[in-house]
Amino acid sequence: MVSPKYHVFVCASCRINGTQKGFCHSKGxxxxxxxxxxxxxxxxxxxxxMVTNTGxxxxxxxxxxxxxxxEGTWYGNVTEDDVETIVEQHLxxxxxxxxxxx
Ligand code: FES
Numbered sequence: 001m002v003s004p005k006y007h008v009f010v011c012a013s014c015r016i017n018g019t020q021k022g023f024c025h026s027k028g029x030x031x032x033x034x035x036x037x038x039x040x041x042x043x044x045x046x047x048x049x050m051v052t053n054t055g056x057x058x059x060x061x062x063x064x065x066x067x068x069x070x071e072g073t074w075y076g077n078v079t080e081d082d083v084e085t086i087v088e089q090h091l092x093x094x095x096x097x098x099x100x101x102x
Contacts, residue, residue: 002047004047004048004049004050005048005049006048006049006050006068006069006070006090006091007049007050007052007068007069007070008036008049008050008051008052008066008067008068008091009052009053009054009066009067009068009069010024010029010032010033010036010051010052010053010054010064010065010066011024011029011053011054011055011056011057011063011064011065011066012024012025012029012030012033012053012054012055013025013026013029013055013056013060013063014053014054014055014056015055022056022060022063023060023061023063023064024056024060024063024064024065027063027064028064028079028080029053029063029064029065029078030053031080032064032066032078032079032080032083033051033053035080035083035084036051036083036087037051039083039084039087040087040091043087043088043091043092045087045091045092048091049091054067057074059074059076059102062076062077062102063076063077064076064077064078064079065078065102066078066086068086068090068091071096073090073096073101074101074102075097075100075101075102076100076101076102077100077102078100082097082100085097085100086100
């Protein structure tokens, strides 16, 4: 398996027992995961970008939280509309979306 160029972690507020409870989840983070998958598919980035849902990052008041590696960029208050911007500007263009960085 080839390592992806980018790994996108989306907080889905997963708890250790598998339930999804918490701030990011209540603010629609699961829909963000779906939106990332759609944008990655639409832009032929499958294989270059991996998306993983995660548990709480501990900064719930900034949620929904998205973290992108290898840079270790943390984005906060991410909306579905922001996903397209992140994909175009960060994952394709290689530039951070400064307004969303936390
Ligand atoms: S639930 Fe997402 S950062 Fe805490």
